[in-house]
Amino acid sequence: MTHEAKDVLRDAHSLLRAARELLVDHRQALSDVHEALAPLRREAAREQLGSIPIARLKDVTDGRLRLGPLEEAGFTSVGDVLDATPYRLQLLPGIGPQTARQLHAAAGSLAEAAERSAGVRIDVDRRDEAMTPVVVALHRLVNAGPELPRAHAAADSVDGRLGPLVRDARPAGAWWRRVFARPSRRERAREAIGELAEALGQEEGRSTRLLLSQASVDLLRPHVSPDEAWIDFELRASDYQTLLAELAALGPEREAAEGFLPGDLAARVKAQPLDDGFRRVSLRGYQSFGARFALVQRRVILGDEMGLGKTIQAIAAIAHLRARGETRFLVACPASVLINWVREIETRSTISAHPLHGPGRGKALEKWAAEGGIAVTTLATLHTLDVPGDVKLGMFVVDEAHYAKNHETRRSRAVAHWCRRTNHVLFLTGTPMENRVEEFRSLVAHLRPEVAEKVRPSDAAMGAQAFRSAVAPVYLRRNQRDVLVELPEVVHVDELEEFSRADKAAYRDAVAEGNFMAMRRAAYAVPKKSAKLDRLRELVVEAAENDLKVVIFSYFRDVLATVQDAIGVAARGPISGDVPPARRQEIVDAFTAAPGHAVLLAQIQAGGVGLNLQAASVVIICEPQVKPTMETQAVARAHRMGQVRTVQVHRLLTPGGVDARMLEILQAKTRLFDEYARRSDLAERTPDAVDISEQALARRIVAEEQERLGT
Template sequence: MKRTFSFAEARELLQKHEQWETERGMLCEKAEDCRAVVETACEHFVAAETMKTLRDIPVEELNRERRGLRVRLLRESGYANYEDLMLASEEQLAALNGISEDGAALIKDAVGETVTQLRPGIKLRLSADKRTEETSNIVLSLYRYRAAEGLSRDAQALSAHYAAGIGKAMEELSRGKGFFRWLFTGKAEKDAASEAYLYLEELANGAYGTELTRLREARLESEASSAETAWDSFRTQPIVYSNLLEKLVPGLLGNGDAVYGLPEELAREVEAEPLFADGMRCELRRYQAWGVKYILHQGKVLLGDEMGLGKTVQAIAAMVTLRNAGATHFAVVCPASVLVNWCREITKFSDLKAIKVHGPSRQAALSDWITSGGVAVTSYETVQHWELPEDFGFSLLTVDEAHYIKNPGARRTVHVRNLALRAERLLFMTGTALENRVDEMVELIGVLRPELAAEIGGMKMLATAPRFRELVAPVYYRRKRDQVLTELPELEEQESWCQLGAAERARYEADVLNENYHAARRVSWTVGDIAQSSKAQRLLEIAEEAAAEGRKVLVFSFYLDTIQKVKGLLGERCMEPITGAMTPARRQEVLDAFDAAAPGQVLAAQIVAGGTGLNIQTASVVILCEPQLKPSLESQAIARAYRMGQARNVLVYRLLCEDSIDERIMELLAEKQAVFDAFADKSSAAEELELDTKTLGKLMAEEMQRIEERQAVEALAREQDKAAETTEEES
């Protein structure tokens, strides 16, 4: 074959491929290099946080164990705390007059021991609102690692396809780099060199060269990316970053408990359960994947994870895994208020078909499900209308807010339990802490595991609590947010106290004295002119500040009247309020509009209507217009925003008025909370915290007495002032 290239062209082509070989090698190793950068950034964070803690330990702590060190001398020499000692060398300490070499070594050993004890307790909370140099470096390194994973994967695929052929072709073409070597090359080798040139030139001008150029440009772009770009990415995908960090630096987020409270033997069995998540459209957190395995392994369970931990996603993932193993039919029973939300989340998070069995077309929808399979989503009220073939069964029944069927005599309970008889597996879900309602727990477990319900039925005493938890572990599984979501940005709660103006006070005191309890609870909101409401003005200030920070706001009140006044106060800045009268479909439309709205938008809702069943991570400010008599209502409302997927710190403002029923309610709740905490820490049978009617009646009576006494004092003072004025005039 005639030579098809010049020696210069051969050298140029070989040089190009040598550069590409180097680039491809770099790209193949890029992910590992970036992983090391992540680990280093995390190490710097831990070191910085450790030093901050050392700064708070005074040098006098050295002698807590009576080491006999001259701490006064150290302080006078400028060593005020453990950070100063950590930064000093042993030689610098020994150079102090009065500190021996042995003493200096003892000091460094003591500080080093403290560091060793501190480091495992350093945990990371990433928040786009509280950036430091260290956390920005971590987020940036994770951002670059994510890019590097894809680049490395693509580069390795190129290597697997082309590396051997390119290596051979480059060796054969190397004979054509110069005249003398070519002169002494045989015909067969010359022909091979010419073919190699054509092959390498084709690669350079074809898909191989184009792809390597793309990968190189992507690498350079990633290496040039800024912390701001990385934080923007974090805001939109915080779960991805948390999962990645858990994988690369286990334990830094504080999620080190791999068994999540299960007995050891059961935990081993759950861990071995296969999980086939093909078809899920979201990443499962590690604790969520564990929950899915628990559901699948145990077959009939009550999942009681705290709100915000993704019980719905775990249920969907369990269905997907069963579908991938051959199952075809699943059903969900839920309150009508979240029926639309269930359908949307099934479609959003998986490739499963959601069929809403509700309303006028319920029979047609049910027939469709029976025929074609998928997930039938229905309400408690609609279950009674289900007509299924006699021998029809399905794979999994999920019952959301399962405490709705706590009463065995209720019609909806009977209908749901009859439907449960047709399901191979049962998943009951509730965010309510059923440890505090043992009777309800026993009723629900009675459907799942009748023999176990009989055993735990009488176990309500403190002494039996450990045994109780051990017995229910195979069927009841509950994890708390602070156990598994330690990486969530901080929740900052603030009591925002307002001072009543004259008009507000007059209206409030009249309401109390007229024994109008509900009007009294709406203190400040009942004033004739909303412009004179101190709570309304504070709400305006918070909303304006939130808008300036690019935040969205949720406003909750028990009272429809208050919510309507909030809407009137904010005008177009406030969405259509969510109330108990709103249809589920309309509520979903409002939520979608709120999610898509610009920062600064406000969504107001009655707390009993909007405090459950919603996922509103786009909001990061929560305003409570009055204290709730049932703190769990507040917790549920806050959890609408402070939940998995939240990328910002969540700010909670409780609007309260001094010298009003707000103050009395907060005091009573604090007292009850202290008692509850002391009891609940030791027992699973504590009663739920709530102010009862008797307590409220006493509270109102005390408030009436306080107002009457104050008014009497003020009246007496006015009379005395008037008498003094009369005396002055007569004299």
Template sequence: MSDQGESPDADRMRSSVGKPARDLIRRIDELRTRAEALVGKPEALREQAREQLAVLTRRQIGSELENLPVTALQEVMGKRVSTLEQAGYRTIGRLAGVSTAELVALPGIGPKTAEKITEAVRAVVADVAKSARFRFQPDRPDDEQRNLLATLTAIRRADRAATQLIGPVRELTGITHEWLAAAAPARRRLSMWFSGRDKKQAALLALSRLETIDKHPRTGWLAGEITRHEQAVALTGYTDEQLWREYADDAAAVNATLSTVGGVEVEVEAAQGFIPEELRQRITAIPLDLSLIKSTLRGYQVFGAQYLIHQERSILGDEMGLGKTIQALAAAAHLAARGQQRFLVVCPASVQMNWLNEISKHTRLEAHNLHGAHREGAARRWLRDGGVAVTTFGTLGSLEVLKGHDQALLIVDEAHYVKNPKARRTQVVAAAVAAAQRVVFLTGTPMENRVEEFRNLVEQLQPATARGLKATNAVAGAKQFRRAVAPVYLRRNQEDVLTELPDKIEIDDWVLPSPADQTAYVAAVRSGNLMKMRQAAFEAQDSAKLERIGEIIEEAREDGRKVIVFSFFLGVLDRIQQTICPAAGSIRGAVRPAERQRLVDEFTAARDHAVLLCQIEAGGVGLNMQAASVVILAEPHWKPSAEEQAIARAHRMGQIRTVQVHRVLAKDSVDERIREVQEHKRLLFDEYARKSDAKDLDRRAVDPLQQPSRIQDEVPRPQDKPRPRALDDENLPTEQRIVLAEQHRLGIAAETIRHQDKN
């Protein structure tokens, strides 16, 4: 019989006392333990990764020291360096750890010299250790790298599991903690026999609650999810080949995870864009909600998203390849987690598909395509359901259905497209800006030509800040300018925050034009047609540029590297495709965005060598092509930013190999004049838009006066003629002055130039 006053649930559970109770309590307790372990797994794995990373870093430091010859101590040792070499200490690595007493034992080395050597070696070791940056080397895999890679892959999966299950796990542990303790006496009949009435009643009620939880469908679902994630974290069935292939496919995600275990040392001030301390504190005061983000964000990306949210209307001007897209999406996801619904992206048509892919890849927000025949219906669904809508500059103005509706966040990608206030595109975007609660302009090149254009962008976002930007800000120098724009502009550079990024080697491949090249070029100069002059190097059958490009592609094929070739001209791309690589894909302005993305995906998926041809204005913006590690620029572009954006398609987060950039340039041609124009524009951008002070420009162009060529022999040069004044007339378009310069250099149309000088 039941005790008087015992509840029906308690009475029902009396038959479960003993083994049934023990089994039930064990199942619930094991599930809770496994759930808590899974949620805590990321930190445990990170500690394991730190230990593995420390081993690899020490190995790297040792390797670098072994490559430093002992002759580096020449200033300290003088001629006695040979004594160290003869004793077997040929590298700094061999000297590291050698005591002063051991050095004194060597002939000719006294206590003072030994102490100097020891101090010098310590200083070198400290410098190497300070600058050491671990990077995976997939071309030289080994067990230590593989083990760290496996741990980082497990961390990524554990992070996903913890994010998805943290809510249900907390719910389970919260409601079962007291009930498991209360039900404990029911595990044995003897314990229940000697328990008091209240304790016995509590045990039976707790057992009833645990039984309800055990049979609940949500508990079954949670148990299945825990098992699935445990297997994923354990990398069950994973091979070394799969680990390295996943790294090659998504190295950005792996390195982002590495940054969370201390594998990427970043200067805090650089990661936060060198903004004033007071503003930084206000920005970081509110934590970023990442519950709707699938990917791991790096520290500087978290701060970037916080900046965009706090400042409300701002420009994210990070250098290409630092993940402006994911930072903007993280800001949107944060707002969505706080109850906001509608987010709108406006971008060039060439990158619209990429945005839609990135939304699905990095967030749990729904993506809507507001472009094409079904854009109106898609817009209505977006207005009803919320999510991230993506449209183009050209389509935005025709979406009547959007009028009268605001957005929680408007993201304008490649915002330098709207720097001209008189342009229709700018005016359409300005109307959208006015209707948005928050606005983010994304652009890596807001200072392409002059500071005034940057001011025009600021005017659309923060008119008061724009009014405060005076000419004296620019005159005073870059630091004063940056202080003035801190409330609206955040920029970080690759060298500051992407320390694990492989090196970028830029090579100026100057070629000597063939006689046929020269004939075609002189004819183009004589015609006064600048576009013909720029393409003349590709006309001849024995084109020197085509030959050099073919050599670079062949070398890349032998090394298993993928290649992107950029040119402004369709005709040049056609010649390269016909002559060198007929199987290569080709991205051009006329190729629809979806097809561009398909070509990029095929290029990325190809194993080993592949070639992709791109018109620089179409393929050089917005697309991610980090599968390529060789970039060829078939001719120089007017704007350095266009070249830099093209290079950044490959040299960006996710790149795992050193990137070779080949600028193929024709000696004694218009290429030299365009490089001169480039230098001026790059200087302006570096001075005012980069945090670092303007650096010495790398002038690697060959001086034509130092290397005579057969062209110089064949074409008379008016060295004895005065420089035409028209070449320095800034009222003339730059393109016209370049044509005149080449005509003057080659002794063509001299009468025309003299006539212009007289006028």
């Protein structure tokens, strides 16, 4: 018994020490961030105080201070009072030493409050001695990876559970402690040893020791150089901004983040736990709320504006249900986003993804039914799924759910069938439902018919917030402008679109001819059957529904002409190399002045340089570019001073062809460009110095593709 007790105590001490060391390391990493934030908070607070009138000083002192002498002396803001010393204040007529001290102290208390509430954002264009330490400090936490929150929670749990047990079990570990302990103490020690052994077994099953060890190693890495930190920030800005929003308590207004739901419903949603055991991504506050809403209300529409992460919220809800014992889930989406769904599931969760699409659909369906996971199929093929009736579904997710609005279509009937088989149903759509009540009523009828019957056109007539309040049991929507503080300044989305049969045939012909330029635009060769064009149309329609302006870039004029025909709207442009500078500016001015949604077409080598396009908040790049500088400069046209919305950059890519090969080869060049061109005035004036030769790239890719396709 003594040896066994010693072994148990030794293992418990070891695990407890590892947990407490991780907690200390994590606190230190957080402390480093807050220390780096302090100067920026002070700076933001001082700027804020400069706009606060001195009348606010009366609020701090319950109106006891006379402010007339300050106003007569030209003081207008609290910042003016704070900048003056008490000695200078008492030199003013009508202000004695005591009043001067009180005035300065009141200004100081407002400054402290301003610092506590000051929001801080990372400005990629401001790489000075105040901003850079924040990025360096955040780098350590961001690069500790998605397992850090789990490791921290596990360390907290181990500390809380094992700490008291180790203390109670101490007499069992040495004969002299047993001798001097009271009988009741010895009995408790024996019980504690048993409880410790059980707890250690459970933690071993969860691989807790390995989880803690890896997290500690990551947190103890030395700080990287400023350049390396900034490069990493540019590659993963979303992760940095999300973490900063969490640590700096920077968030949107509570009601906006909660979609203006009634208070009692919002309280129930916030009380809902959200298990992250199968999730590998941190959520922003409003995203966590959205996932909880789906779990609490069970059958809902999540209508967040495009770019706010509806997919991640759906995955978070699924991960929670998986942790609670559900094993099978189904996602139905347009074919154009199926690959993106599979990729998001694989990178954002530890749940297996099963694409039910293409020739191997039958075997994939059998594997999913037998093993579980998340099946992803298209809305067009949903009706063909032959799933045994005894297969229980944990959640059914429909992306771009507005496609199921017409109950007479085969697609809508298939959606209705799966809704009946499932308790948890989540519809995703970026279309603002308050603008189309009949469509909303049709979708709700799939979920909760009794609620659909109560929806009236007059609900929408009262305004967006009134509509959302009226349909709160089934509908949650947040807009970018409401939750913008938690968003990165630029959201990059790679839209992976598999070749259609027609695309593939055109691509093979181009490869056989050794025509690199034809290979790059093969995805647009047959417009009526182009997968990329289908996705581009969807992006433009969704932007139109949300009143967003769109800029579409391509290297090729004929691709832009094809896009113009495909989107079916009066797009401005195209801006091309032969359009005189004055005319280019006229086109841009008309685009900027247009009310609401508008589309501008531009050749990337022409429209990507020298023009300000900050009216646009959606950028679509039709194909990857040979020179990394081209895409960077094109995005910079929209993401620049004066831009008030998050810029969404959608790059249309085809896996398995020239797009994928270009990206693989250019990846190393892009990193060099990040390290050199963005930090060198000379390099920015001559970006070709670090770009790969187009001829060399073309020869290499053509040869490799000819070999791969046997042409």
